[in-house]
Amino acid sequence: MTACIMCRRWQDEPDLRIIELEHSFVQLNRDQFFPGYSFVIAREHYSELFHLDQQTRQALIEEVNQVAGALYQVYTPTKMNYELLGNMVPHMHWHLVPRFDTDPLWPRPIWSELHRDKVLTPEQYRTEIEKIRQALKPTECIGS
Numbered sequence: 001m002t003a004c005i006m007c008r009r010w011q012d013e014p015d016l017r018i019i020e021l022e023h024s025f026v027q028l029n030r031d032q033f034f035p036g037y038s039f040v041i042a043r044e045h046y047s048e049l050f051h052l053d054q055q056t057r058q059a060l061i062e063e064v065n066q067v068a069g070a071l072y073q074v075y076t077p078t079k080m081n082y083e084l085l086g087n088m089v090p091h092m093h094w095h096l097v098p099r100f101d102t103d104p105l106w107p108r109p110i111w112s113e114l115h116r117d118k119v120l121t122p123e124q125y126r127t128e129i130e131k132i133r134q135a136l137k138p139t140e141c142i143g144s
Contacts, residue, residue: 006041006091015125018067018132023060026067026136028129031117034097034110036075038132040064042092049084049092064094070135071098081110 002008010017010025018026018038029037040063049057068080077098084094097110105112120128 002045004045004089004091006089006093007045009039009041015122016129018129019136021063021066023056024063026063026132028125028132029095030119032120032128033115033118034099034103036071036077036096036098036128036132037110038067038071038096040067040094040096046092047086047090060092064096066136067132068096070132071096073135074131078106083110 005012009027010020013027013030016027016030018028020026023043025039025041025043027039027041029039031037042060046052052060064082068082071077072080075098078101079099081097081099082094083097084092086092095110099106099110101107104115
């Protein structure tokens with residue numbers, strides 16, 4: 001078993017799975033203090049964008065963009081926040097956080113102040129995940 005928590009996350013938290021994409025796994029964060037807070041986790045263990053070949057890097061960034069667009073559609077935030085740090089967990093993963101000008105930490109970073117985790121019921125997690133999945137489904141062209 002690997003020591004990297006991001007390498008294990010998809011297997012360890014199946015109840016938070018949103019979708020498996022070609023280059024990434026997408027999961028809802030268990031703490032929903034910021035509604036819709038999700039992770040886009042590289043399927044392979046990379047720590048830096050420049051470690052990827054150009055085609056893979058572009059495809060992965062496009063997946064991040066696709067998920068951000070779905071979160072924006074579902075939650076209609078004031079702003080989408082994108083975090084790619086890796087200082088504590090050196091496995092490439094993005095924190096995608098819909099932000100609202102009404103949230104308690106606005107406009108500061110989400111880590112600027114400790115907060116109590118907002119844990120949902122299993123049904124609430126399923127509902128949020130399903131809304132995001134629906135927004136990620138490609139739309140069919142009229143007449144096709």
